[in-house]
Amino acid sequence: MNPPLKVYHDDDISPAPLEDAGVAVIGYGSQGRAQALNLRDSGVAVTVGLRPGSPSRARAEEDGFTLLEPGAAVEETPFVAVLVPDEVQGEVVAQEVTPHVKRGAVVVFAHGGPVHFGEVALPEGVDVALVAPMGPGRLLREYYVAGHGLNAKAAVARDATGGAWPRALAYARALGCGRAGVIATTFAEEAKLDLFSEQAVLCGGLPALAEAAFETLVAAGYPPVLAYIECVREIKYVADLTYEHGLDGMRRRISSTALYGGATRGPKVVGAEAKKTLKEILGAVEDGSFVAEMRAKFGGREEFLAAARNDRLEAAREEFERIIRRVPRE
Ligand SMILES: NC(=O)c1ccc[n+]([C@@H]2O[C@H](COP(=O)([O-])OP(=O)(O)OC[C@H]3O[C@@H](n4cnc5c(N)ncnc54)[C@H](OP(=O)(O)O)[C@@H]3O)[C@@H](O)[C@H]2O)c1
Known part of the structure; x- marks a missing residue:
């Protein structure tokens, strides 16, 4: 028999790991925009990382975010959210995250696939976590604004600092997902089921x-x-x-x-x-x-x-x- 699912709600999650810690959100598409807005409304300092000439620039500026090129955004923050399409994550992580990420930072993905299937490699000393909202960005934002939040799955692929789990959960909480329930899983399980x-x-x-x-x-x-x-x-x-x-x-x-x-x-x-x-x-x-x-x-x-x-x-x-x-x- 499968073990009982472990589910975390706001009451079980400390927001402390995100206090005074900024998040670099790389990509401003479906998940990127919704996550950036929810994080900011939860009191988190967000920098949006976009490639030069990005067509999403105007929208992110209109939403009032500080914009940097991805590598520069990564250098500044202990939390990095990789929110670009799965098929380019290998390339984006190799070029923009790996050379710039600080030791002790946590890199958060919204789908387990690229890490599970070995398409992305991150330097040692960096936590690798998954916070996968169970729905498109539009709903993640809509449910946050409505006050009830969207469920998410969370996992840790590498706990380099010893604090990867609390960090993943704090991130999920700031997205509003702790109001609905954050389900503990693994990268492999999330990738394959999805x-x-x-x-x-x-x-x-x-x-x-x-x-x-x-x-x-x-x-x-x-x-x-x-x-x-x-x-x-x-x-x-x-x-x-x-x-x-x-x-x-x-x-x-x-x-x-x-x-x-x-x-x-x-x-x-x-x-x-x-x-x-x-x-x-x-x-x-x-x-x-x-x-x-x-x-x-x-x-x-x-x-x-x-x-x-x-x-x-x-x-x-x-x-x-x-x-x-x-x-x-x-
Ligand atoms: N969409 C969903 O329903 C959903 C739900 C749960 C989880 N997820 C996961 O969330 C993650 C992001 O998915 P998404 O649907 O939000 O993606 P998306 O909307 O397609 O992402 C678009 C963003 O990625 C940027 N981007 C694309 N190619 C790039 C490249 N080569 N270099 C730099 N930036 C690039 C785009 O930049 P420009 O603006 O410059 O074009 C844009 O800002 C994925 O892991 C996905 O599996 C998605």
Whole structure:
């Protein structure tokens, strides 16, 4: 049996490790902006590190942050948050963090992958921690402002100073995550679970299934806009119920017809073949071959966005927005 999860809330976490300690936030995207704003509102001095000519500069300045080039920001502070995309972290850490980070500092990541899969290397004498908010930056900020905070996972890969855990927890607390609960994990576990769930369910299996169901209805002659509503848009209603009440709670709240149809047809959709595929997907995440494949093949987002786009489905969505929701065309 797995050991019970260790979860920390504000009451269990001392903010002391961050008192009088600044944070250099490297990157000002989804996580970078939200984390910088939350940290500052929690009373932490934040410097934002951006590359020369960064398009994010104007926004960070507008938000009132002191801006430095990444290396200079790293030199100044005992906390460094690496909040650039995973695929560039190896390069950014090698060029901007490793040469500048102070002995005794802590480098915080928001996803375990690059450290777990050996893409980043940090000098000895530096703590390596993970504080991974369980949602996009927009929600991290929204929940902080609303007062209830977003859950996070936290881990330590290297405790050089003997204080890495309290530092990781203090960082999570300043993000507001201690209000909701900070779950102790490891870099390996977070990296693998995150990659598997986004491939198998959230960003892979679920959208692929919705699209295939949409195409099935359209091929059978049903109006695309209605197929879009049924197979794509209504995901939200079931997702909201599942978020609030779990799968069993969701089933208890749907109609008897939906319950019977789902219980008898769902296992046919996700049958033996799909389960075999899920195991293969997990295997490729665990042995590192997925990450190696992506680093070799991923040449940028646009190529994959174009390949994945279903024009018929997008046209149906546009029609829905225009005719039914009456949102004017841009
Ligand atoms: N987004 C999420 O939902 C989410 C949730 C939990 C954890 N995470 C984790 O959070 C971390 C950051 O992800 P994110 O989604 O916030 O990333 P993101 O929005 O794509 O990050 C964009 C920022 O990274 C900077 N950047 C990109 N390439 C760079 C390079 N080569 N050198 C220097 N700066 C560079 C950009 O600089 P410019 O402004 O100069 O272009 C921009 O400021 C990742 O580890 C991710 O796995 C993300």
